Amino acid sequence: MITPLLGDLLLLEWSQLMRIVRLEDYNTRMVFLGTATFSSLGGMVGTFLLLRKRSLMSDTISHATLPGVGIAFLFLYGFTEVGKSLPLLLLGAGISSLLGVGLIQFVRRWSRLKDDVAMAIVLSFFFGVGITLLTLIQQLPTGNAAGLEQFIYGKASAMTAGDATFIFIAALLTTLVCGLFYKELALLCFDRDFAKAKGLPTELLDFILLLLITVTTVIGLQAIGLLLVVAMLIIPAAAARFWTHDLSKMMWVAMGIGLISGMGGVFLSAAFPRLPAGAVIVLMASLFFLISMVFGTYRGLLLGWLKHHRLSQRIRLQHLLRAIYEWLEKHGQCGDILDDEFGIHDIRPFRAWDSGILELSFRKALKDGLIETSKNKFRLTGNGAREALKTVRHHRLWELFLIRYADTAPGRVDRDADAIEHVLEPEIIEDLEKALELESQAKRIPTSPHFIETISRSANG
Amino acid sequence: MSSDQQVSLSVKDLNVAYRQQMILWDVSVDFLEHSLFAIVGPNGAGKSTLLKAALGLIPKISGSVTFWGKPLSEVRQRVAYVPQRESVDWDFPIDACGVVAMGLFHQLGWFKPVGKKERTKAEEALDRVGLFDYRKRQISELSGGQQQRVFLARALVQNADLYLMDEPFASVDAATEQAIVNVLHDMKSEGKSVVCIHHDLETVRDFFDRIVLLNMKVVAAGEMDEVLTHDHLAKTYGGKHHLLDRVTRKIRGNEIVL
Numbered sequence: 001m002i003t004p005l006l007g008d009l010l011l012l013e014w015s016q017l018m019r020i021v022r023l024e025d026y027n028t029r030m031v032f033l034g035t036a037t038f039s040s041l042g043g044m045v046g047t048f049l050l051l052r053k054r055s056l057m058s059d060t061i062s063h064a065t066l067p068g069v070g071i072a073f074l075f076l077y078g079f080t081e082v083g084k085s086l087p088l089l090l091l092g093a094g095i096s097s098l099l100g101v102g103l104i105q106f107v108r109r110w111s112r113l114k115d116d117v118a119m120a121i122v123l124s125f126f127f128g129v130g131i132t133l134l135t136l137i138q139q140l141p142t143g144n145a146a147g148l149e150q151f152i153y154g155k156a157s158a159m160t161a162g163d164a165t166f167i168f169i170a171a172l173l174t175t176l177v178c179g180l181f182y183k184e185l186a187l188l189c190f191d192r193d194f195a196k197a198k199g200l201p202t203e204l205l206d207f208i209l210l211l212l213i214t215v216t217t218v219i220g221l222q223a224i225g226l227l228l229v230v231a232m233l234i235i236p237a238a239a240a241r242f243w244t245h246d247l248s249k250m251m252w253v254a255m256g257i258g259l260i261s262g263m264g265g266v267f268l269s270a271a272f273p274r275l276p277a278g279a280v281i282v283l284m285a286s287l288f289f290l291i292s293m294v295f296g297t298y299r300g301l302l303l304g305w306l307k308h309h310r311l312s313q314r315i316r317l318q319h320l321l322r323a324i325y326e327w328l329e330k331h332g333q334c335g336d337i338l339d340d341e342f343g344i345h346d347i348r349p350f351r352a353w354d355s356g357i358l359e360l361s362f363r364k365a366l367k368d369g370l371i372e373t374s375k376n377k378f379r380l381t382g383n384g385a386r387e388a389l390k391t392v393r394h395h396r397l398w399e400l401f402l403i404r405y406a407d408t409a410p411g412r413v414d415r416d417a418d419a420i421e422h423v424l425e426p427e428i429i430e431d432l433e434k435a436l437e438l439e440s441q442a443k444r445i446p447t448s449p450h451f452i453e454t455i456s457r458s459a460n461g
Numbered sequence: 462m463s464s465d466q467q468v469s470l471s472v473k474d475l476n477v478a479y480r481q482q483m484i485l486w487d488v489s490v491d492f493l494e495h496s497l498f499a500i501v502g503p504n505g506a507g508k509s510t511l512l513k514a515a516l517g518l519i520p521k522i523s524g525s526v527t528f529w530g531k532p533l534s535e536v537r538q539r540v541a542y543v544p545q546r547e548s549v550d551w552d553f554p555i556d557a558c559g560v561v562a563m564g565l566f567h568q569l570g571w572f573k574p575v576g577k578k579e580r581t582k583a584e585e586a587l588d589r590v591g592l593f594d595y596r597k598r599q600i601s602e603l604s605g606g607q608q609q610r611v612f613l614a615r616a617l618v619q620n621a622d623l624y625l626m627d628e629p630f631a632s633v634d635a636a637t638e639q640a641i642v643n644v645l646h647d648m649k650s651e652g653k654s655v656v657c658i659h660h661d662l663e664t665v666r667d668f669f670d671r672i673v674l675l676n677m678k679v680v681a682a683g684e685m686d687e688v689l690t691h692d693h694l695a696k697t698y699g700g701k702h703h704l705l706d707r708v709t710r711k712i713r714g715n716e717i718v719l
Binding site: 051053112180181182183184186187189190191193194196197198199200241244245246247249250405427428 | 480513516517518533534537540542544548549550553554555556559560563566567569571572574575599601615634635636639
């Protein structure tokens with residue numbers, strides 16, 4: 001089934017394919033340059049757009065380009081009867097989308113409608129005007145040949161050397177502006193009120209950001225079309241968020257994802273000429289998004305799931321060690337209670353264990369060398385004794401914290417006991433330690449790591 | 462004594478409305494230099510609005526706002542603003558030091574990137590609020606109190622003369638409360654001025670030395686003991702505030718002791 005389809009798609013010989021991969025073809029090289037430039041620019045500008053929480057705005061901007069394209073074409077047609085000059089068509093597109101944004105502000109300012117409604121209205125209105133104009137243009141003598149509908153779906157392969165150069169220069173300028181206003185735009189995205197209070201011209205900065213988005217959208221029109229251009233502004237930036245929590249790194253990752261998607265899309269559509277480049281680029285970016293969401297090193301799902309799994313395993317072990325310690329505290333008979341033996345059934349009454357969890361925890365503790373076994377009886381190892389003492393101490397510190405700082409505690413309790421010093425301020429820990437020491441004088445609870453060391457040595461020896 | 466003191470922030474006949482709703486009504490108040498002012502009032506009294514309108518963040522219908530007798534644009538360097546913690550998205554990709562360095566953007570000027578000098582200054586400010594060890598921490602991984610202290614550090618790094626703070630004590634932990642109180646004391650001894658929105662009538666006397674009671678208009682303003690009376694509180698809170706009686710009792714208690 002699939003082979004004939006693939007064969008049908010792949011109309012090129014191997015040698016032709018290699019020509020494409022090596023970029024030997026001048027035309028392919030230009031398409032490649034223009035598309036890759038746009039895609040990486042989308043990642044960069046999209047990062048600011050995402051953080052300014054204006055992602056949907058780009059959708060309106062892209063749809064609002066269409067009337068501009070139509071009017072620019074009619075204007076040129078009236079004077080030259082040619083009508084096709086990419087820079088001028090794109091200039092029309094840019095002006096038209098800026099008008100669209102202005103209209104959104106107007107509706108929002110004077111109608112009490114929410115942002116999303118204002119955007120949806122403007123988007124549909126401009127797109128309607130654009131489609132009407134395009135339909136009229138197609139009925140003109142040369143209109144059909146103009147191929148303006150390529151701005152809707154995109155047609156990367158139609159890109160000429162002049163177009164690519166134009167895109168490249170526009171992208172360079174956009175990058176320059178991004179770089180010059182980097183820290184101001186970052187502040188605008190994070191805390192607009194503060195920026196304004198510090199005297200930064202926030203309206204101007206918002207307008208600069210709007211211009212950056214508009215330029216990026218407009219130069220993406222030819223490569224992937226207005227319907228999908230928004231994807232390259234949002235998806236790479238959103239994917240990058242899963243890998244880093246540093247703004248500049250996020251921007252680089254987003255640019256990288258955009259670049260690779262753009263290059264991959266052009267290669268694939270050159271190799272399979274029946275595949276539309278724009279759609280393939282977006283699909284590749286979406287794939288990157290999926291990969292990032294699952295495998296991302298900062299907040300990827302897999303990592304989160306692994307961390308959660310490890311946390312619950314560690315907490316179960318801590319429960320076990322604490323239960324063992326509490327049993328030994330109660331029933332221990334030797335000179336050092338930590339040397340005593342115990343069975344699974346001794347430990348069971350100390351907590352509400354889910355079925356099988358206690359056995360599972362015992363197996364894990366054996367595997368980790370925290371307990372050792374002989375003749376159905378168990379005993380803490382040196383390591384296990386040390387861990388048990390530490391766990392009990394941390395647990396009691398947390399318990400004390402909850403009681404003594406009841407007003408603010410609930411949001412801050414991190415049961416992963418090792419981390420107490422990272423979560424709580426030193427002064428709080430000091431206070432807790434003091435309280436614990438008072439209590440321990442009555443109850444013989446291990447209080448300090450120093451004490452734990454001596455006990456564990458005796459447990460080892 | 463107070464007659465010798467200069468006015469840092471002066472608000473005259475300020476009127477602010479949002480849509481068709483009046484929020485501030487002929488508000489006139491002088492905030493004296495070298496004092497710790499609390500602005501207190503019920504929810505919706507226009508406390509945040511007063512600060513924001515003074516800073517030009519929201520438009521006013523009428524009235525004048527001057528800082529040391531000049532418009533804000535001439536003395537911006539001398540004024541630092543601490544917005545409400547909830548006003549920003551803490552999931553922004555930046556570390557604590559990066560947020561504090563934002564306080565230096567104005568001094569740094571356009572087109573210049575944040576350098577080592579700025580980061581050092583930011584780290585010093587974080588140290589003052591007890592967050593030096595957290596300087597590289599991603600801000601979403603900080604507790605609410607720590608986030609509040611990062612905002613405070615961002616104001617400190619500006620080395621201003623007047624600090625306008627929007628509810629820095631709102632739902633913070635004890636350590637943060639102490640850190641803010643310490644900073645307020647430092648500011649007072651350095652001769653700086655503070656105007657701080659505060660929600661807690663029970664602590665206002667301990668943290669501040671002057672108070673403005675606000676409910677759409679200024680009910681009373683001045684020295685803590687003169688202003689914080691049952692009569693004024695009843696006017697401010699309309700006698701409905703559940704804390705009112707408790708606080709009044711506390712005030713009476715103080716009066717008896719005095």
